[in-house]
Amino acid sequence: MKKQPLLVIEHCEPTLSEWLLLEYKHAVKLWDGNLVFTRIADNRTARVLQKLGAVQKEKAKDIFSNKKCIVLDPQAKKPLLPNDCLLCDVIIIGGLLGYEKPKGRTKKLISDKSNFETRNLGKLQLSIDGAVFVTKAIFLGLNLKDIEIAREIEIIHDTVHSTILPFGYPIIENKPVITPGLIKYLTR
Ligand SMILES: C[S@@+](CC[C@H](N)C(=O)[O-])C[C@H]1O[C@@H](n2cnc3c(N)ncnc32)[C@H](O)[C@@H]1O
Numbered sequence: 001m002k003k004q005p006l007l008v009i010e011h012c013e014p015t016l017s018e019w020l021l022l023e024y025k026h027a028v029k030l031w032d033g034n035l036v037f038t039r040i041a042d043n044r045t046a047r048v049l050q051k052l053g054a055v056q057k058e059k060a061k062d063i064f065s066n067k068k069c070i071v072l073d074p075q076a077k078k079p080l081l082p083n084d085c086l087l088c089d090v091i092i093i094g095g096l097l098g099y100e101k102p103k104g105r106t107k108k109l110i111s112d113k114s115n116f117e118t119r120n121l122g123k124l125q126l127s128i129d130g131a132v133f134v135t136k137a138i139f140l141g142l143n144l145k146d147i148e149i150a151r152e153i154e155i156i157h158d159t160v161h162s163t164i165l166p167f168g169y170p171i172i173e174n175k176p177v178i179t180p181g182l183i184k185y186l187t188r
Contacts, residue, residue: 004033005088008060011095012109016045022181026129028052060092061114069116073106076118085139098125100166124168129179133170157187
């Protein structure tokens with residue numbers, strides 16, 4: 001049985017918005033293993049996240065400096081491979097919401113501040129839970145090229161209105177893997 005690495009979600013947003021919490025909840029469910037939220041400065045956020053996983057005030061770079069860690073960073077040169085997942089102790093994902101035009105915040109806030117290795121999950125910017133989905137698939141032995149990812153998805157509200165989510169979404173059985181509760185949140 002392969003040993004699943006510890007998944008770290010380094011919380012980098014100033015607040016825990018409803019959207020972010022939906023992604024975190026889905027990420028926890030998808031990983032279904034050891035998971036810790038790091039960089040949790042305030043008690044309110046800690047209380048909410050403690051229901052989902054372990055919580056640490058410090059940053060991953062300070063807690064896991066003696067472990068073999070990989071930061072998932074869209075700007076990394078190398079793609080994440082199944083073997084990387086087997087050889088590392090910890091995989092770090094940015095608790096960052098995406099912007100249509102990525103701002104390189106994973107690199108600025110996490111990769112550049114540590115000496116950890118970095119890996120990408122392809123050219124498209126994924127949501128946090130989307131990144132966890134793809135990481136889990138790679139851990140289970142798939143290669144990136146075997147994972148179908150849509151360039152964006154459109155949420156149709158009615159005959160006139162819709163919202164485009166300009167992020168990569170993994171496709172399973174012809175359906176995008178969307179954060180549970182997100183469509184309801186966006187349509188209310
Ligand atoms: C919504 S993304 C935020 C990306 C952020 N806007 C940036 O420019 O770095 C949330 C997290 O998912 C992971 N992620 C998303 N897409 C990725 C990709 N293509 N390659 C590697 N990691 C990715 C990263 O850990 C990232 O911090």
